[in-house]
Amino acid sequence: MQSKWENQTFKDDLDERVYSSHLLGSVPDLVLHGGGNTSIKREEILHTGKKAAVLRVKGSGWDLATIKREGFTGIRMDDLLAAKDILEMTDQEMVDYMKKSMVDPSEPSPSVETFLHAFLPFKFVDHSHADSILAITNRNVSQDEIKSIFGNVVVIPYSPPGFKLARSVLERLGSISPDTEGIILEMHGLFTFGDSAKESYERHIHLVTVAEDFIKKKVNRNIFTQKFQALSIESISDSLPAIRGMISKRSKKILNICNSPEAIEIACSEEAEKFTQRGPATPDMIIRTKHDYIYCPDVKGLESQVAEYEKKYEDQYSRYVSDYPMHDPFPPIIVVRGTGIITSGISAKEAEIVRDQFVHSMRVNSIAEKLSGQRFIDLDLSYSMEYWPLEEAKLKKFKPMPLQGCISLVTGAANGIGYVASLKLAQKGSAIVMCDIDPEVSKKAQEIETMTRSPVLPYVLDISSEQEIRAMFHNVRKKFGGVDIVFNNAGILKSAAIEDLDVKDLDRHYAIIGRGSFIISQEAFRIMKAQGIGGNIVFNITKNLTNPGPEMTSYGSAKAFAAYVCHYVAKEGGKYGIRANIINPDKVFKGSKIWENGVLEARARAKGQTVDEYKTQNLLRREVLPEHVANVLLALVDEETFGATTDAMIPVDGGVK
Missing domain, CATH: 3.40.225.10 (Class II aldolase/adducin N-terminal domain)
Structure with a gap:
């Protein structure tokens, strides 16, 4: 393993600590996903205005690869060293002790290895779970043999992390000389130390390299013995x-x-x-x-x-x-x-x-x-x-989010209702598949993932294509393993009087709204049935289903077909715990593309209204927003709220006059 240290000027010793922590944390063979910890002992001015020795150690929730100055929690050294006279502490007693000794109680909880860091009489201390060190210690081998491999190190038998391990190290401090390069903890990892971050870091890299060289001499490059034939996923x-x-x-x-x-x-x-x-x-x-x-x-x-x-x-x-x-x-x-x-x-x-x-x-x-x-x-x-x-x-x-562990798929997800529904589902903890014919769906997916930290898989999809739909579900299975919630939301809208209706437009509406939602539901149904843990399929239909308006034959009849698909999903899915329900929104304009290119104006004219009148022509005299629809979706998929509801329709239309 090569040292990555580059000589540079640091603002102060804590800045130096941050830099070397990043070097350790960026190597998966040393530190995985928040593992390991580092510390520095320094003088600071406390709230009393007096100087005091403070241990700054990695705080809970921080990752060495990305840790910042504020990620190092401060604990008063006098308090920590006073614990040398304590022979035993439970884990809870240790936590309480450290909490009372913190410089600032608002900082994150300190590492469970805090006492070990404090007891080692060095300014900088580094700890990792290096793979090569573990490979040597996790076997039937004596401490003398381990020492013979590494040279001037102290070897400590396994002890659970926390105060018990710190006491084990404390009892062996007499074995640590100025020439000691590190402490090897059996089945746990490596500690190194020094008067500078560079010294501690490079000792770490040196001992890991010694371990790697030993392994290379004893084990060939193929560490796995191949016995079976490889198969396709x-x-x-x-x-x-x-x-x-x-x-x-x-x-x-x-x-x-x-x-x-x-x-x-x-x-x-x-x-x-x-x-x-x-x-x-x-x-x-x-x-x-x-x-x-x-x-x-x-x-x-x-x-x-x-x-x-x-x-x-x-x-x-x-x-x-x-x-x-x-x-x-x-x-x-x-x-x-x-x-x-x-x-x-x-x-x-x-x-x-x-x-x-x-x-x-x-x-x-x-x-x-x-x-x-x-x-x-x-x-x-x-x-x-x-x-x-x-x-x-x-x-x-820990309180899991309501949809933690769930996988949701939303069609027509790049804009309007679909985008807001995807965002709301992700905010509740669900993994999301956002599909839309608009390539912008990839950008929108990235936005939601950044905002919520839930994984969001974008999929550019022509919902009128059976082949594309089935290929998407195949990939969703391989990505997440299944699906729990489907929101059939995609649609198009082109209005025309019956005598002017082009059959091609009729077919296009049916292909996207009717057949497309059927194939989506069919694939989801198969997956949910195989999972055996229930599921929810929700259809965005329209007020047009129950209150048809003029010049909406293509749109309304395609939506009616989709509504009947919902009824049959509910009838056949009930015994598997699969629920299917309908949301009937009306005139949701915000962020929606189906009202573009003059569609909104045409519909207003057909009703003999202005655009503003058309937007609020309901009993509540208010505009219906995508958030209203998305919130009903969240309620429908919530088992405590609507767990006993299937084959139902909920209007979100401001009240039909």
């Missing part, structure tokens, strides 16, 4: 909704289906078949990955494997955990032989993190096995880490 694409349903019985999950070259290499390996109960690379990962994963030789037998996994997890939970409610008992990781890796989470981001942690774990465990036999912590320690009190406290406070 297409071989399981039709099964993905059923797989998603199997693991979403307690809470909806979003899948990450990975068939990268490395994922296929793992899926074809002997190691993937063998390591199912070996645990991840480091205990920190267990919170997301759990201890075990499923290895699936054939998706036809996966349902029974998932049931066995659930039963085993429940049994182990009852044996090892007593103080906390049971977590979701379904597997977050499934390796499908020859095909790839499926991971899951309550969000797309969580599923990606689980995937990355699993891939790194497979690398670490495979290398450790080839060196001298991989080993990990026992199941009781594993469950104590998964049900770590500090994480349980976070879970207790």
